[in-house]
Amino acid sequence: MTENAQHPQPASTPELPTQYAPAEVEGKLYERWVERGYFEADAKSEKPPYTIVIPPPNVTGSLHLGHAFEHTIIDALTRRKRMQGYETLWQPGMDHAGIATQNVVERELAKEGKSRQDLGREAFVERVWQWKEESGGQISGQMRRLGDGVAWSRERFTMDEGLSEAVQTIFKRLFDDGLIYRAERIINWCPRCLTAISDIEVEYQDDDGELVSIKYGEGDETLVVATTRAETMLGDTAVAVHPDDERYAHLVGKRIRLPLTDRTIPVVADTHVDPEFGTGAVKVTPAHDPNDFEIGRRHDLPNITVMDERAVITVPGPFQGLDRFEARSAIVAALRAEGRIVAEKRPYVHSVGHCSRCKTTVEPRLSLQWWVKVASLAKAAGDAVRDGRVAIHPKEMESRYFAWVDDLRDWNISRQLWWGHRIPVWHGPNGETVCVGPDEEPPTGEGWSQDTDVLDTWFSSALWPFSTLGWPEQTPSLEKFYPNSVLVTGYDILFFWVARMMLFGLYAMDGTPPFHTIALHGMVRDQFGKKMSKSFGNAVNPLDWMDKYGSDAVRFTLARGANPGVDVPIGEDWVQGSRNFANKIWNATRFAMMNGATVEGPLPAPEQMSATDRWILSRLGETVAQVDAYYDDYQFAKLSDTLFHFAWDEVFDWYVELSKTTFFDGGEQAKVSGRVLGEVLDVTLRLLHPVVPFVTETLWTTLTGKESVVIADWPADSGFRDQDAEREIEHLQQVITEVRRFRADQGLQPGQKVPARLDLSGTSLAAHEAAIRQVLRLQPEGDGFHATATLPVAGATVGLDLSGTIDVEAEHKRLTKDLGAAEKEKAQATAKLGNEAFLAKAPDNVVDKIRTRLAKAETDIERITAQIAGLPQG
DSSP states (O other): OOTTTOOOOTTTTTOOOOOOOHHHHHHHHHHHHHTTTTOOOOOOOOEEEEEOOOOBBTTTTTOOOOHHHHHHHHHHHHHHHHHTTTTTEEEOOEEEHHHHHHHHHHHHHHHTTHHHHHOOOHHHHHHHHHHHTTOOOOOOOOHHHOOOOEEEEEEOOSSHHHHHHHHHHHHHHHTTTOEEEEEEEEEETTTTTTEEEOGGGEEEEEEEEEEEEEEEEETEEEEEEEESSSSGGGGGEEEEEEEOGGGGGTTOEEEOOOOTTSSSSEEOOOOTTTTTTTTEEEOOOOSOOOHHHHHHTTTOOOOOOOOTTTBBBBBSTTTOOOOOOHHHHHHHHHHHHTTTTEEEEEEEEEEEEEETTTOOOOOEEEEEEEEOOOOHHHHHHHHHHHTTTSSSSSSGGGHHHHHHTOOOOOOOEEEESSOOOOOOEEOOOSEEEEOOOSSSSSOTTTEEEEEEEOOOOOHHHHHHHTTTTTTSOHHHHHHHHHHEEEEEGGGGGGIIIIIHHHHHHHTTTTTTSSSSEEEEEEEETTSSOOBTTTTTTOOOOOOHHHHHHHHHHHHHHHTTTOTTTTOOOHHHHHHHHOOOOOOHHHHHHHHHTTTOOOEEEOOEEEEEOOOEEEEEEEHHHHHHHHHHHHHHHOOOOHHHHHHHHIIIIIIIIIHHHHHHHHHOOOSHHHHHHHHHHHHHHHHHHHHTTSSSHHHOOOOOHHHHHOGGGGGGGGOOOOOOOOHHHHHHHHHHHHHHHHHHHHHHTTTOTEEEEOOEEEOOTTSSSSGHHHHHHHHTTEOOOTTTTTOOOEETTTEEEEEEEOOOTSSSHHHHHHHHHHHHHHHHHHHHHHHHHHHHHHHHHOOHHEEEEHHHHHHHHHHHHHHHHHHHHHHHOO
């Protein structure tokens, strides 16, 4: 647009650079926003509150595309609510990430030839704090790059003094209420990290293993069991069969010999066993399998642990001291030598859990741990959604939530680490157990010591919506900003984090849930829908894209893919397209401002406006209404698409183009349209701001001369609608689109001028003749005009004189050649589809491709035939 002739810019109109350079704008703008306190939240404000907590990223982490995606959604929500007049708090902070952080520091120590045991617990924890201050939290700087409007003065850390007090307080309350206990249970154990780990820290992958079938017992009293973990048979304390399985009824209650040992074990009947699977008999190892542990409890079986914490065999005998995998091979060899292997399947691909931190194979292990008794807490969490106090969006995710909370097992909250919230329990010399609250003194004296375990990171994260506001103190912030308005997070942690916040929020806050709405989003994937991973070679550092295309481009790309609860594919070419959109906004706004767009004074009355003016204001009102509805439904893809097409297509490509003749002619109508265009730009930039904050801030402040769009009012639907103007401009668009298509078909360049006769009588388009000629590069008829092509469209007739504009003979030859190729393609495709033998053998996808080729050939024939007919004659 900017290459066209323009009116001289009035001296009072601020100038914009000819090109938008994100790197020169974004950092300065963000620091200005922070310095002016736009993102801070005042607990004493009379405004209604709007609160969102950041899902606290790990202190060890850096910004990945998943963070950028989630932060874009949250930032857009909070920016809009701030503009709508809410006292908006986006609560920032980081998680201490117990096992991940400890691993990082232990690796640093290993480089020095040291271990944490060399330092001792106190010195090691001090070393971790030192690392946190020096190296942790780089994600904060990256959040600034993205434009996150968080209240930085309120930034919290799950190990800071206030949050530590909250952790100790709720532990004490749960303990005193009988909801925390200590017991031996099967847990996920990492032999490398030497700690229990949560389910979310276990990654499952298909591994090549072996399935061996082993004969237990002697003579007529034998059973065959199959296992992929032969080493655990050293801890077998029974064989289980189904009570109704007649094959083994004579053995139930008897004892049979356990191979490679001097023990006998009972045969028990248990309904957990599937008689149709395998032989219908299963080995029971209560200390090394969660299902076996439950069978053991039902039948009062002993628990025999056969490995130490490093997964080394501890059972006296020939296998003692072997690593579990070495022992597996040795035990299978020994069984084979005794003739007890009746079948082997190798390789046997099966799903195996691995520690997400170090990739070590996880070992189910019987261990003395601390647990939260969740039955009553889980019921409250389910009821809060069922009775409507908490809404899950999208609603179809409710079933997944209920599937988890309705069947929630007691929560293992202890970890065998040094970094984290140490369990506030002291053990006495005579077996005493004392839980100590934050204002209580721990017991002292000989034989008293604090429990060595720390709490699961999810324990402190579960308090995040209220601990960050000062709980257990009844602070003004807690009163103002709890509960959160909405929680925005991925569906993948619906159980691990969201459900736990529900458990503790309802418990600690007297039945008030931690948030009104849970808005779940999907995972970011590559453009082919594949999970992003360094191992796949498709992981993307969003900072690279921000450096290359600007933060607005990355944000807009992510928002356009954000359908509720659905995974988001993203590719670099999409980010390029969003960068082009930012440039389009910049260039079009710059052109508009240089040609009279203004926000000064009231809008002219509708009767003073042209149909084009009334059309764009009608479309603007409808767009505001649509965007508001999509925001309220968390439909970010739809609202972004709506804004994209309104801004690019309707405002910049249609309204600005159709209004150029008005602006160039000057006069009163130019002033009217200039004010309309200023209004449209003002509202459009405000609508776009929450998703693309940087470019809109620069343009809006320049257009309006006001302080910042961050604190501007959110646009309200004006209610202005003009269906007559919309129909009129729709007809105008049909005329322009059809003539453009015809020109393109004839091979005319976009800027090439063509003499034309316009017959607009009987239509509402007479007032648009100048605009039609301007947009389509149509010259007046002139002497000797001869309409070589006539296009009837929308009640109007456009006659074009193409003589002298194209080489008719050459164009006829080219089109005839193209027509012959299309007819040949049609004949070939028709022949293949008519061949019954071919159709019987060809795969469906091949047949579909041929049908597609036939349809394209037929379309091409129709199009080229029309082009030939439209060529000038004589």
